[in-house]
Amino acid sequence: MNIKITGTGSYIPANIEKNENFHSHEFLNSDGSTINAPNEVIVKKFKAITGIEERRYAKSHLNTSDLATFAAEKAIEKAKINREELDYIIVAHNYGDVRSGSIQSDTVPSIASRVKHLLRIKNPKCVGYDLLFGCPGWVEGVIQANAFIKSGIAKKCLVIGAETLSRILDPHDRDSMIYSDGAGAVIIEATDDEGGIITHDSATFALDEAHFIFFGQTNNQNSVDNRRYIKMYGRKIYEFALTNVPLAMKSCLDKSGVSISDVKKILIHQANEKMDEAIVKRFYELYNMQMPENIMPMSIGKLGNSSVATVPTLYDLILNGELDNQEINKGDVVIFASVGAGMNINAIIYKQ
Structure with a gap:
């Protein structure tokens, strides 16, 4: 038995935020002092260091759980599985559903429960939980799914990484230019096929x-x-x-x-x-x-x-x-x- 990724999916938000859109920001140092450089220079240096020219932001009516669900639908379709046969839905994120314009993160119920609801999965034995592990969360989710399947308590797992970082950015911080929104998902299952983890x-x-x-x-x-x-x-x-x-x-x-x-x-x-x-x-x-x-x-x-x-x-x-x-x-x-x-x-x- 090998444990493999049998389906993948991703959701890349439609809104494009280009570097020049930051030219009008008032960037400040962490102590509140003025940065002694025009924004055009700040943004140019940022591009040289990070390689980022543009990033994607989710539309205001969409939340992390929505993005996660869109990616999950594609992964399920690609893997050609019955979603009711999923044993686990593991969603890696860091900030939950931060609704556009809100100052509060919403994590109750969990993002995984929200995704299961949006996928319309009826099977109560399909367990959903969230994983908070920083940026390595999706990789860690794959590691956990591998352990579940290897131990024999699961056969098919859905692992998602989703985030809407655009909702938690300080407009006065240069570092805010690095972050974006998106979601990626995979189906992991036991298979007789060669390869895997x-x-x-x-x-x-x-x-x-x-x-x-x-x-x-x-x-x-x-x-x-x-x-x-x-x-x-x-x-x-x-x-x-x-x-x-x-x-x-x-x-x-x-x-x-x-x-x-x-x-x-x-x-x-x-x-x-x-x-x-x-x-x-x-x-x-x-x-x-x-x-x-x-x-x-x-x-x-x-x-x-x-x-x-x-x-x-x-x-x-x-x-x-x-x-x-x-x-x-x-x-x-x-x-x-x-x-x-x-x-x-x-x-x-x-x-x-």
Whole structure:
């Protein structure tokens, strides 16, 4: 028995937010002081560092649970399964349903229960729950589904990563330009087909790193708005990721018994183009190798950082031939890897 992804789906919101749309923002430092540079320069530097030209925002009437459901419908259709046979619905997110214009996150009932409701699944034995694990949440959901199936308590699982980060952005924070909305989903099941999940690894660094990404007040000290926004210590995250993610990827690959020369693609969380490139280069340096050309597909330039949705969305785009010069064929070995709030890191070695 092998445990494989048998169907994928993604939902990419229709609203495009281009970099030039931020030229009218009043960006401030974290202490409220004025940034000594025009917005055009700020945005240009942002593009050079992150690789982001535009990102997607959900329409105001749609919530995280809606996006998750749209992606799930596609994955179910692709896998050609009866949705009533699903044993688990695992939804990775971080902020729940934040309705447009609201200052409160809505997580009761869970997003997974909402998705099950929207999918009109009647079977009470189909268990839905949410997974909060930062940006690596979808990868961790796949790891949990693998464990359920391997233990014999499940046969088919739906794992979704969905987020509407546009609803929790401080308009006065330069970092707000990195985030976006989206959803990706997969069906995972036991199969006699070759390949599947070979091995995986996860870690949480929380002694000094737990609050590298956090909720904080707006940078505008004169604001009377009491809502809190997603914040991060970018330099600390960069240094942490560059040190720890390559080691975690190597540990996972070495445990799998797969040679690094057999790895065809690395699908890494779309956090920051320069950071991701540095991570993968460092990973290959651990094997005294240069990073192969075209090994790391990227979607962040057009889609931004949608947290838990980036890896499954990227995977779905490639399988559907929607990412230029990228393909994954049967028998190819792929590494899924992510890093994010917690600080959490994980990786999966997967054979298509």
